[in-house]
Amino acid sequence: MPAKVASNTSRVSPWLTSLLYPLGHYVVLPFYFRKIEITGQEHLPEDGPVILAPTHRSRWDALMMPYSTGQRVTGRDLRFMVTADEVKGLQGWFIRHLGGFAVDIKHPAISSLRYGVELLLDKQMLVIFPEGGIFQDGEVHPIKSGLARLAMQAELSMPGLGVKIVPMSIRYRPCIPRSGSHVKIAIGEPLSVADYAKGGSGKKEARLLTAELEIALKTLDES
Numbered sequence: 001m002p003a004k005v006a007s008n009t010s011r012v013s014p015w016l017t018s019l020l021y022p023l024g025h026y027v028v029l030p031f032y033f034r035k036i037e038i039t040g041q042e043h044l045p046e047d048g049p050v051i052l053a054p055t056h057r058s059r060w061d062a063l064m065m066p067y068s069t070g071q072r073v074t075g076r077d078l079r080f081m082v083t084a085d086e087v088k089g090l091q092g093w094f095i096r097h098l099g100g101f102a103v104d105i106k107h108p109a110i111s112s113l114r115y116g117v118e119l120l121l122d123k124q125m126l127v128i129f130p131e132g133g134i135f136q137d138g139e140v141h142p143i144k145s146g147l148a149r150l151a152m153q154a155e156l157s158m159p160g161l162g163v164k165i166v167p168m169s170i171r172y173r174p175c176i177p178r179s180g181s182h183v184k185i186a187i188g189e190p191l192s193v194a195d196y197a198k199g200g201s202g203k204k205e206a207r208l209l210t211a212e213l214e215i216a217l218k219t220l221d222e223s
Contacts, residue, residue: 017099020098079099169184
């Protein structure tokens with residue numbers, strides 16, 4: 001039986017996603033971008049708990065993720081981890097109804113990530129930008145430790161859960177996208193969190209997982 005997800009105002013609204021995602025997929029993105037190239041979609045798990053870990057280069061990434069990995073590709077909804085500042089006003093209403101949930105990145109304790117852990121226990125697909133912000137200098141920046149801690153917390157709380165982390169590179173040419181830009185999205189092979197959790201929940205294991213994810217992102221970004 002799926003784990004019960006903690007009370008939260010975040011949810012995926014079927015009517016809203018069925019309206020906005022096709023609009024983005026077939027109208028907005030093709031109109032704005034000259035070419036969108038996607039490789040590695042065969043690496044996307046069709047079931048089980050997944051964290052998609054893409055580089056973050058533009059606010060356009062919020063549309064590129066469902067375009068390359070969402071319902072039309074995997075048949076799965078995406079749950080976005082966003083900063084608390086983003087879920088305010090009208091924008092916040094849309095984010096919460098499109099699966100986004102807020103985390104206070106200034107205090108990234110495991111307790112503040114509990115909702116994300118419970119979504120993984122419910123075997124959902126999360127999107128977490130591991131660099132912690134938007135960077136447009138063409139470089140992969142140091143990965144924050146919160147993603148690995150969240151993934152390991154979920155795996156250790158339910159042995160055999162099978163959390164997978166999928167590294168992704170999103171690159172725009174030019175780096176700051178404009179009308180007519182080219183986008184390249186590369187999806188890498190999943191990292192199995194269970195392989196790292198065997199040693200327990202110590203900082204050493206989380207650091208190793210974080211380092212391996214950073215290496216995977218850099219390799220994808222250079223391909």
